[in-house]
Amino acid sequence: MYVAVKGGERAIDAAHAWLAEERRGDQAVPELSVPQIREQLKLAVNRVMAEGSLYDPDLAALAIKQARGDLIEAVFLIRAYRTTLPRLGGSVPVDTGAMACIRRISATFKDAPGGQVLGPTFDYTHRLLDFALLAEAAPATPSAPAEGSATAPAVVPHITEFLNRDGLIETQPVSDAPAPDLTRTPMELPASRALRLQALTRGDEGFVLGMAYSTQRGYGRTHAFVGELRIGMVAVELAIPELGFAVEIGEIELSECETVNQFTGSKTEPAQFTRGYGLVFGQSERKAISMSLMDRALRWRELGEDDSGAPAQNEEFVLMHADNIQATGFLEHIKLPHYVDFQSELELVRRLRRAALAGAGGQDHA
Amino acid sequence: MREAAYNFAYLDEETKRMIRRAILKGVAVPGYQVPFASREMPMPYGWGTGGVQVTAACLVPEDCLKVIDQGADDTTNAVSIRKFFQRTAGVEVTERTAEATLIQTRHRIPEAPLSEGQILVYQVPIPEPLRFLEPSETETRKMHALQEYGVMHVKLYEDIARNGEIATSYAYPVKVEGRYVMDPSPIPKFDNPKLHRSSALQLFGAGREQRIYALPPYSAAVSLDFDDFPFAASKAPHDCDLCGAAESYLDEVIIDDAGGRMFVCSDADFCRTRREAGHAGQLAAGEAA
Numbered sequence: 214m215y216v217a218v219k220g221g222e223r224a225i226d227a228a229h230a231w232l233a234e235e236r237r238g239d240q241a242v243p244e245l246s247v248p249q250i251r252e253q254l255k256l257a258v259n260r261v262m263a264e265g266s267l268y269d270p271d272l273a274a275l276a277i278k279q280a281r282g283d284l285i286e287a288v289f290l291i292r293a294y295r296t297t298l299p300r301l302g303g304s305v306p307v308d309t310g311a312m313a314c315i316r317r318i319s320a321t322f323k324d325a326p327g328g329q330v331l332g333p334t335f336d337y338t339h340r341l342l343d344f345a346l347l348a349e350a351a352p353a354t355p356s357a358p359a360e361g362s363a364t365a366p367a368v369v370p371h372i373t374e375f376l377n378r379d380g381l382i383e384t385q386p387v388s389d390a391p392a393p394d395l396t397r398t399p400m401e402l403p404a405s406r407a408l409r410l411q412a413l414t415r416g417d418e419g420f421v422l423g424m425a426y427s428t429q430r431g432y433g434r435t436h437a438f439v440g441e442l443r444i445g446m447v448a449v450e451l452a453i454p455e456l457g458f459a460v461e462i463g464e465i466e467l468s469e470c471e472t473v474n475q476f477t478g479s480k481t482e483p484a485q486f487t488r489g490y491g492l493v494f495g496q497s498e499r500k501a502i503s504m505s506l507m508d509r510a511l512r513w514r515e516l517g518e519d520d521s522g523a524p525a526q527n528e529e530f531v532l533m534h535a536d537n538i539q540a541t542g543f544l545e546h547i548k549l550p551h552y553v554d555f556q557s558e559l560e561l562v563r564r565l566r567r568a569a570l571a572g573a574g575g576q577d578h579a
Numbered sequence: 580m581r582e583a584a585y586n587f588a589y590l591d592e593e594t595k596r597m598i599r600r601a602i603l604k605g606v607a608v609p610g611y612q613v614p615f616a617s618r619e620m621p622m623p624y625g626w627g628t629g630g631v632q633v634t635a636a637c638l639v640p641e642d643c644l645k646v647i648d649q650g651a652d653d654t655t656n657a658v659s660i661r662k663f664f665q666r667t668a669g670v671e672v673t674e675r676t677a678e679a680t681l682i683q684t685r686h687r688i689p690e691a692p693l694s695e696g697q698i699l700v701y702q703v704p705i706p707e708p709l710r711f712l713e714p715s716e717t718e719t720r721k722m723h724a725l726q727e728y729g730v731m732h733v734k735l736y737e738d739i740a741r742n743g744e745i746a747t748s749y750a751y752p753v754k755v756e757g758r759y760v761m762d763p764s765p766i767p768k769f770d771n772p773k774l775h776r777s778s779a780l781q782l783f784g785a786g787r788e789q790r791i792y793a794l795p796p797y798s799a800a801v802s803l804d805f806d807d808f809p810f811a812a813s814k815a816p817h818d819c820d821l822c823g824a825a826e827s828y829l830d831e832v833i834i835d836d837a838g839g840r841m842f843v844c845s846d847a848d849f850c851r852t853r854r855e856a857g858h859a860g861q862l863a864a865g866e867a868a
Contacts, residue, residue: 325833337659340621431714
């Protein structure tokens with residue numbers, strides 16, 4: 214009953230007990246282990262790490278288990294944990310050029326040094342339900358992956374570098390300025406590109422996807438080619454002042470997307486392609502591609518383009534609505550008790566109706 | 580070998596019938612975008628679901644299918660779609676343009692002229708040529724109905740004013756039979772002249788946007804231009820390094836870490852046919868070695 218929201222302590226305890234029971238489901242079915250989630254629902258784990266802004270597959274898997282598979286709830290658990298962690302320092306920028314790629318494709322060139330590597334992708338599967346998995350039969354053992362992955366060159370050049378060599382694509386200004394941290398300082402607009410990228414990489418995948426898609430359909434145009442998409446492990450290094458050099462502290466999996474976009478130029482300024490950039494934890498290529506389209510769409514001002522009024526070009530609109538923890542919190546809070554405000558509205562509406570009806574009634578009787 | 584669990588060419592007969600009616604309407608009104616109830620397909624939107632549905636509706640067991648992407652039969656998505664129809668329709672497949680009765684393509688028109696009786700099916704991402712000038716579908720349908728194409732000419736004019744030439748290099752709009760402005764799908768504008776009065780039936784399928792349109796054989800498809808800025812098909816100013824062809828559309832391939840390049844025909848069958856006939860480009864010897 215709604216009246217129970219006040220002093221409903223027993224109700225809350227009971228709800229939590231029921232939630233725990235529902236989370237476990239039918240006791241006759243074996244319980245999922247965290248390693249099973251980590252290994253077999255890896256893409257969900259990746260999404261939780263990316264949007265939770267914390268690279269820890271075990272904790273992300275735990276969060277998914279605890280959240281009953283609700284990924285936004287799992288992201289929330291990770292964010293709430295992350296915020297308690299002390300900051301030991303900032304890593305040296307990761308070198309994605311030295312990535313050990315499991316996947317690396319370019320849509321702009323048929324082939325390129327380093328090769329096109331499909332990797333573990335759904336792209337060319339036919340979406341036919343595999344009923345063998347339902348029967349939980351041992352899946353047809355795929356033939357051992359062809360040799361080659363182990364012999365991939367250590368440094369795979371970025372494809373956009375080849376365009377850059379000819380001056381066909383804009384050069385990125387290099388900066389050693391420390392990156393802003395939107396989890397430690399409030400967002401200020403207009404935001405720098407680094408801050409926008411940070412907001413996008415932890416933004417909701419569905420939101421960033423939808424916004425990026427809108428630019429493809431004419432609401433702000435990005436006109437993007439995937440210059441390169443690469444996925445693989447990179448080393449994370451930390452500079453230790455006492456030692457005077459950087460030490461590798463671990464490896465993380467990243468998806469990086471570089472788009473080659475609509476050129477700018479004029480009769481006097483030679484035309485050049487422009488760039489969009491996406492970098493996301495884990496194998497999260499949908500997000501990386503969406504992010505790079507949004508990055509490009511939001512750069513309209515610095516590239517001297519017109520504001521077409523499209524939502525995807527509106528930095529404030531995009532950055533203020535991309536975070537699903539903020540969004541879901543505010544959206545769902547409307548189910549909390551609001552009866553004090555509602556009461557005042559109720560009285561107002563009654564008063565207005567009374568006035569209007571009195572006026573109308575007066576006419577009827579006239 | 581055809582998989583028996585699915586109907587011939589995957590789609591059920593009622594769906595194929597619905598698609599065929601849309602195709603017939605498209606053929607009757609060349610260049611007009613016919614809405615159709617596009618189905619969910621077992622490959623994602625953007626992979627050619629429109630083309631696949633049109634192909635599925637057109638295929639008969641006697642057909643010989645060729646599938647190309649970027650002009651080549653061996654590109655991953657072409658391989659995938661070809662396998663899909665081998666599996667669900669069991670039709671004969673080929674890489675030879677001349678042998679195929681139905682060719683599904685993404686982004687290219689084969690170099691060799693097509694002949695009567697052949698069907699060329701295009702995969703279309705954005706069927707609306709006015710979309711990037713007017714995002715609203717309600718508006719663009721009205722603009723087509725009223726032949727209100729002024730904005731397109733203004734856009735082309737502004738391109739010339741800014742860049743000295745029309746800055747559209749693919750998906751270059753054409754006017755069909757003097758009536759509808761049509762998006763030829765993202766083929767390079769080099770291919771646009773091949774649309775015009777082709778002997779083959781050309782069908783365009785856009786799955787996500789739920790549109791089908793058509794160019795019946797021998798219909799006129801004229802690239803938009805101005806008297807003083809006539810349309811010009813363009814390509815890389817090279818000959819093919821493998822077969823020496825001077826008149827084919829070329830891919831630029833990076834061949835070493837120093838950024839070295841070679842240029843090869845994007846139409847793989849065209850290139851191979853020429854090499855089999857004894858033509859050779861300047862790097863052909865290296866390839867044979």
